[in-house]
Amino acid sequence: MTSGSAEGERLTVHGIELEVLRRGAGRPILALHGFDTIDPAAPFLDLLGQHGEIIAPSSPGFGHSPRPRDFDTIYDLVHLYLAALDELPGDKVTLLGFSFGGWLAAEVAAACSHRLDKLVVVAPLGIKASDRETPDILDVFNRSPDEVRRKSWHDPDRFAPDYNAMSDEALVVHARNREALCLYAWHPYMYNPQLPRWLGRIKVPTLLAWGASDGVVIPDYGRAYGRLIPGSRLALIERAGHHPEIEQPEGFVERVAAFLEE
Amino acid sequence: MRAWYHCENVYPFVPQEVLDRAESVRASLPNKYCDPKIAADLFAECLDEQLLCDELGVNVVSIEHHSGINSLYGASPMILGIIARQTKNVRILSLGTLITIRPDPVRVAEEYATADVISRGRLEIGFVKSGDSEMVSGNANPVGYVDRFWEAIDLIQKTLTSHEGPFSWEGKHFTHRHVNIWPPVYQRPHPPMWAATGDPETSAELGRRGMINALVLRGPEASKRAFDAYREARREAGLPAPGTDRFAYAALCYVGDTDEEGVRVGSKNLWFLNTSLKQAPQMSKFLPGRMPPEVAAQNYRTVPRPGSPATLRPGQSLIGITAEQAIARGILCAGNPDTVYKQIMDIYEKVGGFGHLIFIGRSGFLDHREAEKGIRLMASEVLPRLPAATPARAAE
Numbered sequence A: 001m002t003s004g005s006a007e008g009e010r011l012t013v014h015g016i017e018l019e020v021l022r023r024g025a026g027r028p029i030l031a032l033h034g035f036d037t038i039d040p041a042a043p044f045l046d047l048l049g050q051h052g053e054i055i056a057p058s059s060p061g062f063g064h065s066p067r068p069r070d071f072d073t074i075y076d077l078v079h080l081y082l083a084a085l086d087e088l089p090g091d092k093v094t095l096l097g098f099s100f101g102g103w104l105a106a107e108v109a110a111a112c113s114h115r116l117d118k119l120v121v122v123a124p125l126g127i128k129a130s131d132r133e134t135p136d137i138l139d140v141f142n143r144s145p146d147e148v149r150r151k152s153w154h155d156p157d158r159f160a161p162d163y164n165a166m167s168d169e170a171l172v173v174h175a176r177n178r179e180a181l182c183l184y185a186w187h188p189y190m191y192n193p194q195l196p197r198w199l200g201r202i203k204v205p206t207l208l209a210w211g212a213s214d215g216v217v218i219p220d221y222g223r224a225y226g227r228l229i230p231g232s233r234l235a236l237i238e239r240a241g242h243h244p245e246i247e248q249p250e251g252f253v254e255r256v257a258a259f260l261e262e
Numbered sequence B: 001m002r003a004w005y006h007c008e009n010v011y012p013f014v015p016q017e018v019l020d021r022a023e024s025v026r027a028s029l030p031n032k033y034c035d036p037k038i039a040a041d042l043f044a045e046c047l048d049e050q051l052l053c054d055e056l057g058v059n060v061v062s063i064e065h066h067s068g069i070n071s072l073y074g075a076s077p078m079i080l081g082i083i084a085r086q087t088k089n090v091r092i093l094s095l096g097t098l099i100t101i102r103p104d105p106v107r108v109a110e111e112y113a114t115a116d117v118i119s120r121g122r123l124e125i126g127f128v129k130s131g132d133s134e135m136v137s138g139n140a141n142p143v144g145y146v147d148r149f150w151e152a153i154d155l156i157q158k159t160l161t162s163h164e165g166p167f168s169w170e171g172k173h174f175t176h177r178h179v180n181i182w183p184p185v186y187q188r189p190h191p192p193m194w195a196a197t198g199d200p201e202t203s204a205e206l207g208r209r210g211m212i213n214a215l216v217l218r219g220p221e222a223s224k225r226a227f228d229a230y231r232e233a234r235r236e237a238g239l240p241a242p243g244t245d246r247f248a249y250a251a252l253c254y255v256g257d258t259d260e261e262g263v264r265v266g267s268k269n270l271w272f273l274n275t276s277l278k279q280a281p282q283m284s285k286f287l288p289g290r291m292p293p294e295v296a297a298q299n300y301r302t303v304p305r306p307g308s309p310a311t312l313r314p315g316q317s318l319i320g321i322t323a324e325q326a327i328a329r330g331i332l333c334a335g336n337p338d339t340v341y342k343q344i345m346d347i348y349e350k351v352g353g354f355g356h357l358i359f360i361g362r363s364g365f366l367d368h369r370e371a372e373k374g375i376r377l378m379a380s381e382v383l384p385r386l387p388a389a390t391p392a393r394a395a396e
Helices: A043-048 A074-087 A100-111 A145-152 A168-185 A195-201 A219-227 A249-261 B016-021 B036-056 B076-086 B105-118 B133-137 B145-160 B200-209 B219-236 B259-274 B293-300 B314-318 B323-328 B337-351 B368-385
Strands: A010-013 A016-023 A028-032 A053-057 A093-098 A116-122 A206-211 A233-237 B002-007 B059-062 B092-097 B123-128 B167-170 B175-179 B193-196 B212-216 B247-255 B332-335 B356-362
Touching: A010 A053, A010 A074, A016 A043, A028 A074, A028 A100, A043 A249, A074 A100, A074 A168, A093 A100, A100 A116, A100 A195, A116 A249, A168 B293, A206 A219, A206 A249, A219 A233, A233 A249, B002 B036, B002 B368, B036 B059, B036 B076, B036 B356, B036 B368, B059 B076, B076 B092, B076 B105, B092 B105, B092 B193, B105 B123, B105 B145, B105 B175, B123 B145, B123 B212, B145 B167, B145 B175, B145 B193, B193 B200, B200 B212, B200 B219, B212 B219, B212 B356, B219 B247, B219 B337, B247 B259, B247 B337, B247 B368, B259 B323, B259 B332, B259 B337, B259 B356, B259 B368, B323 B332, B332 B337, B337 B368, B356 B368
Parallel strands: A028 A053, A028 A093, A093 A116, A116 A206, A206 A233, B002 B059, B002 B356, B059 B092, B092 B123, B123 B193, B193 B212, B212 B247, B247 B332, B247 B356
Antiparallel strands: A010 A016, A016 A053, B167 B175
């Protein structure tokens, strides 16, 4: 992961300009990134691109997407992607969300199932599962960078970003991503207390993909999440942490592709 | 010149090996390391120092910092309430309640108004932007805190100056539909307002508003930059040039009988810089919102690139400073009365004058007896010789 993003291409949704990464061909797959924007060099893109056209915008404030004035809440992001569903061509869209973007995908799917054919969420955030004194989601702002690194990856030495090796531009993108994430999700930290009530409205086949070694949100959180989405199933991906698409691109795409082809 | 005694009521009695091991001496250091009996003694001493100041005609400062060895004053309004009643003469500056982490500025305004009434109009209200570990311990979003700062000030000012029944506020960051505090402020239209900042952009806005600009431990060069931005903003806005009464300079200070005593005892104040500033990286350099992403990006490198912009926060550059360096940089004034007078006047000349001297007279292991001696010598031997503050000049 180099935290780069796909500067150049643009997508305009409800008058809001977003940078967008496109890859592959076939059924439209709207992909919502997690803490960081999707690295155009990530191997899973070409693999998944064989099963559909990936359309991966950078949310306002992330990557190279500007953030309009007063666009600063999860409410804004959810409505942005609801608008994207309205504006994308075709009858149905496959929605794919990673981590923070998985939260947005779940919100969008609960509100707008009829525009989707399938939903894939990869270690999605967005709900409160445990009791009030047990944080479900690792605090990536308040915990030490070493702990966050350790808990984010199955094999941090191999996959965690090497900031010293990154270009200045990629580092600025990373800093922008972190600032935008903090703005949207500081409080309540990474969840919407009302979301569990509405997840039952998701009427499309849903796959939750989870890294078995995920320490940002552990697989049990995924199981609790899955129980709230009727008919959903959980695919545990071994030897992967919070980013199975990075650590196990082949295994990840294999599971997702099989689900999409059903 | 008006002088202000400033003491943050620090808690230095945590074993050094604990501090060395801790990732941060603020926000996350367990409070088991603070003995409440010792804390009670410290509060008594620090409040007694404020009473001594009251006798000697030295104004006093109340602060608020959260959760760590750097200050036991968790809530400025609570301390103001005590000082407002116990002192009788001097002015009291809150510098300040952390309005960027408080959910409701109206409550802050009400607490300030109460302190102003109790003190019969001796309160001055200072604002600080806060940040870093205070955002963490205060559970406040660090992104957008500057906008929150200004809106909180606007709402507090409106609250303090409204006397005809409830008004409604539906702002970007704060909503309060029924604002009508009791008691109202004693001073009209409202107590003098200050803010502590070294950021020229913020200083410029203070200039347009006519608020007093305090520079805390920034040294003469950064202070002059801020004061110049203040003056320039007023000039551009067609407002009268500010007098020195709009500018405040804060430094660690200690006056002894001799230079040797002044430096020996005054150096103890450097604990504040060398020990109490340690913050975990996630609470400081990696905390979003404190610097633009273009600048913050370089913090991620452990090996800086040649030519990359410096990203040190002002406080960080002071860690490890020696007494000689601190004196040379205008952070510490220490010596006998003549020496301290000269050091202050040297800074005064370099920044183009200031009407308020905030002297941080006790920190670290500098004890109560030493602090009181320093206050007495400052009050009797140094302050009377400092130039008077000038008011604003009429519009040209």
